[in-house]
Amino acid sequence: MTATPLGSGPEFDRIRAIAxxxxxxxxxxxDDCAFVPTGNEWLALSxxxxxxxxxxxxxxxxxxEIGWRAAASALSDLAAAGAVEPVALAALTVxxxxxxxxxxxxxxxxxxxxxxxxxxxxxxxxxxxxxxALAITVVGRARxxxxxxxxxPGDALWVTGALGGARAALTAWNAGRQPAxxxxxxxxxxxxxxxxGRWLVEHGAKAMLDLSDxxxxxAKHLAAASGVALxxxxxxxxxxxxxxxxxxDGEPAGFAAQGGEDYELLVAMPAAFRGTSEFPxxxxxxxxxxxxxxxxxxxRPVTLAGYDHFA
Amino acid sequence: MTATPLGSGPEFDRIRAIAxxxxxxxxxxxDDCAFVPTGNEWLALSxxxxxxxxxxxxxxxxxxEIGWRAAASALSDLAAAGAVEPVALAALTVxxxxxxxxxxxxxxxxxxxxxxxxxxxxxxxxxxxxxxALAITVVGRARxxxxxxxxxPGDALWVTGALGGARAALTAWNAGRQPAxxxxxxxxxxxxxxxxGRWLVEHGAKAMLDLSDxxxxxAKHLAAASGVALxxxxxxxxxxxxxxxxxxDGEPAGFAAQGGEDYELLVAMPAAFRGTSEFPxxxxxxxxxxxxxxxxxxxRPVTLAGYDHFA
Numbered sequence: 175m176t177a178t179p180l181g182s183g184p185e186f187d188r189i190r191a192i193a194x195x196x197x198x199x200x201x202x203x204x205d206d207c208a209f210v211p212t213g214n215e216w217l218a219l220s221x222x223x224x225x226x227x228x229x230x231x232x233x234x235x236x237x238x239e240i241g242w243r244a245a246a247s248a249l250s251d252l253a254a255a256g257a258v259e260p261v262a263l264a265a266l267t268v269x270x271x272x273x274x275x276x277x278x279x280x281x282x283x284x285x286x287x288x289x290x291x292x293x294x295x296x297x298x299x300x301x302x303x304x305x306x307a308l309a310i311t312v313v314g315r316a317r318x319x320x321x322x323x324x325x326x327p328g329d330a331l332w333v334t335g336a337l338g339g340a341r342a343a344l345t346a347w348n349a350g351r352q353p354a355x356x357x358x359x360x361x362x363x364x365x366x367x368x369x370x371g372r373w374l375v376e377h378g379a380k381a382m383l384d385l386s387d388x389x390x391x392x393a394k395h396l397a398a399a400s401g402v403a404l405x406x407x408x409x410x411x412x413x414x415x416x417x418x419x420x421x422x423d424g425e426p427a428g429f430a431a432q433g434g435e436d437y438e439l440l441v442a443m444p445a446a447f448r449g450t451s452e453f454p455x456x457x458x459x460x461x462x463x464x465x466x467x468x469x470x471x472x473x474r475p476v477t478l479a480g481y482d483h484f485a
Numbered sequence: 486m487t488a489t490p491l492g493s494g495p496e497f498d499r500i501r502a503i504a505x506x507x508x509x510x511x512x513x514x515x516d517d518c519a520f521v522p523t524g525n526e527w528l529a530l531s532x533x534x535x536x537x538x539x540x541x542x543x544x545x546x547x548x549x550e551i552g553w554r555a556a557a558s559a560l561s562d563l564a565a566a567g568a569v570e571p572v573a574l575a576a577l578t579v580x581x582x583x584x585x586x587x588x589x590x591x592x593x594x595x596x597x598x599x600x601x602x603x604x605x606x607x608x609x610x611x612x613x614x615x616x617x618a619l620a621i622t623v624v625g626r627a628r629x630x631x632x633x634x635x636x637x638p639g640d641a642l643w644v645t646g647a648l649g650g651a652r653a654a655l656t657a658w659n660a661g662r663q664p665a666x667x668x669x670x671x672x673x674x675x676x677x678x679x680x681x682g683r684w685l686v687e688h689g690a691k692a693m694l695d696l697s698d699x700x701x702x703x704a705k706h707l708a709a710a711s712g713v714a715l716x717x718x719x720x721x722x723x724x725x726x727x728x729x730x731x732x733x734d735g736e737p738a739g740f741a742a743q744g745g746e747d748y749e750l751l752v753a754m755p756a757a758f759r760g761t762s763e764f765p766x767x768x769x770x771x772x773x774x775x776x777x778x779x780x781x782x783x784x785r786p787v788t789l790a791g792y793d794h795f796a
Contacts, residue, residue, distance in 0.1 A: 309620030
C-alpha cells in the first residue's frame with residue numbers, strides 16, 4: 175500500500191515530515207484507519223489521542239464523558255472504514271495524586287462507548303503526567319478497504335446526521351456561557367456511526383472519512399487523497415438544531431461546515447445511489463475531475479477556513 | 486477469557502478499580518498483551534505510554550532515542566507473548582510551538598525500533614500538549630496464548646540477557662552524573678527480545694512477562710497471575726557489566742533485581758528444559774505450590790521492594 179496523498183495544513187505538514195523520516199519503515203500513513211489483511215477479511219486499526227486543555231476541559235465534561243468522547247473519536251475512524259466488532263486498548267495519563275477512582279471513571283466512559291458499538295476493552299497502560307490524556311487504539315473487522323482514496327468523477331457526496339452541534343457547544347464554552355443542552359450532548363456524547371459506516375460500505379461506498387476537523391477541512395483531505403475536485407452546496411447541509419438554540423452569530427451553514435468533532439461520515443457514493451431511510455443521510459455535493467474543494471452558497475463560491483489542531 | 490489475577494501495588498489497585506468499573510465491557514485485562522483470535526493464529530496487542538519527566542527527560546535522551554525507547558517498551562510486551570511481525574500505531578503529543586522536525590525525529594526512532602524487529606509503522610495521531618508523550622500500540626502474530634498465567638509447580642524460572650543496566654543509568658542521572666556508556670545504551674536503546682520470545686514459546690514456555698518494573702516486582706505479578714510461589718536465587722542473576730562500571734553502592738544483585746526497564750524476559754519453562762545457546766538465558770529459580778515470591782541470597786531469604794510507577 176503506498177502512502178495516501180495528503181491535504182494541506184500544519185497537521186499534514188507534520189505527517190509529511192514523519193512519512194519522509196520513516197521511509198520504508200512506514201506503510202499507508204494519512205488515512206483514518208490502517209488496514210491489515212487477516213484470513214478472508216481486513217483488520218482496521220486506528221489510534222486517537224485526547225489531551226486535557228487541547229481537546230477538552232475538565233470544567234466542561236465529567237470524567238465519564240471525557241472517556242466516552244475519547245473512545246468515540248477513535249471508534250469514528252472505524253466507522254469511516256466500515257469496520258465493526260471493535261476492541262480497544264486505552265493508554266491513560268492522569269496527574270499524580272489522583273486515585274483509582276479517576277482512572278475508573280475515565281474508563282467507565284471508554285467502556286460505555288465500546289459497549290454501545292458492540293465492543294470491549296481488552297487492554298491498556300497507565301501513567302502519571304501533567305494533564306489527563308487518553309490514547310485510545312481501536313481494532314475492528316472490515317470486509318474491504320475503504321478510505322479517503324477512491325472517489326471518482328461522477329460520484330455524489332453524502333453526509334450522515336447533522337453538522338455544527340459540537341461547535342455550538344465549544345462556542346458557548348469559549349464565550350463563558352453554558353451551551354444549550356442539545357449542543358452539549360453533541361460535544362460530550364458523540365455517537366460514532368459504525369452501523370451507518372458498515373451499511374455504506376455494503377452499498378458501494380467508494381471513499382469515506384469521518385468529520386473530526388470539520389467538513390470544510392476534511393473534504394480537502396478526501397479530495398487530495400482521491401485526486402479529484404469536490405463541489406459542496408452549503409445550502410444542502412443538514413444543520414444541527416443546536417445551532418439555532420445556541421444563538422450563533424452569522425450564517426449557520428458556514429458555521430456548521432467549519433464545525434469540528436461532529437464525528438459524522440462524509441462519503442462518496444456511486445451516481446446511481448439514491449439514499450436510504452435507515453439513518454439520516456443527505457446529499458451535499460458531487461465529485462468531478464480536478465483538484466480541491468469548492469463550497470457554494472446560492473450558486474456562488476464561498477471561502478471558509480478549515481479547523482486544524484496545529485493552525 | 487477471564488481476568489488475569491493481579492498482583493499488589495498502587496498500579497494494580499488502579500487496574501483493579503478499572504476492571505470493576507468496566508465489568509462486562511472489558512476482557513482479559515492485566516496481562517502484557519491482549520489476544521484476539523484470527524484464522525489459525527492469534528493477534529497479540531499491547532499499548533504503552535511514555536511520558537516526559539515520568540519515563541524520561543529530554544536532557545538524557547535525543548528525540549530519536551525517546552522514540553526508540555517508547556516503541557521498544559511496547560514491542561517488549563509482544564516479545565513476552567512470543568509474537569512477531571509487529572505493526573505499530575503511534576499517538577504523539579508534543580508541546581505547541583515545536584515544528585515538524587520534532588515529530589519526525591521522534592518517529593524516526595519509533596520507525597527504527599520497528600524496523601529492527603521486522604515491523605512497520607502503519608498509523609498514528611498527533612496532538613499538542615504540555616509535555617512529550619508517546620502512546621505506542623503494537624500488534625503482532627502469535628502461535629498460541631502465552632501470558633503471565635500458566636506457570637506450575639516444578640517449572641524452572643529463566644531470564645534473558647542481563648539485568649540492572651538501565652537502573653545504573655537512571656541512578657547516575659538522578660545523582661547529577663553522566664552514566665557509563667554501557668549503562669546509557671541499555672536505557673536509551675533497549676533491544677526488545679522478540680526472537681527470544683518466539684523461540685521460548687516454540688520450546689514450551691508456560692508463562693512469560695517482560696521486566697519493565699524490575700524482576701522483584703514483576704515476579705510477583707507472574708506468581709499472582711499463575712497462582713504459584715516463585716523462589717529466585719539472587720546469586721544466580723545475570724548482572725549487567727554496566728553495574729560495575731557505574732560504581733553502584735551496595736549489593737549488585739539486589740540492585741539488579743530492583744532495576745526497572747531492562748526489557749528482558751522472565752519465563753517459566755518445563756523442568757526438563759536445559760537452556761539454549763541461541764541467546765543469553767540464565768536459570769534463576771523455580772516454581773512451587775503456594776503464593777508469592779521468595780528472593781534468597783546465599784540460601785537466606787531477603788526482602789526487596791519492587792519499582793512501581795505509582796508508588
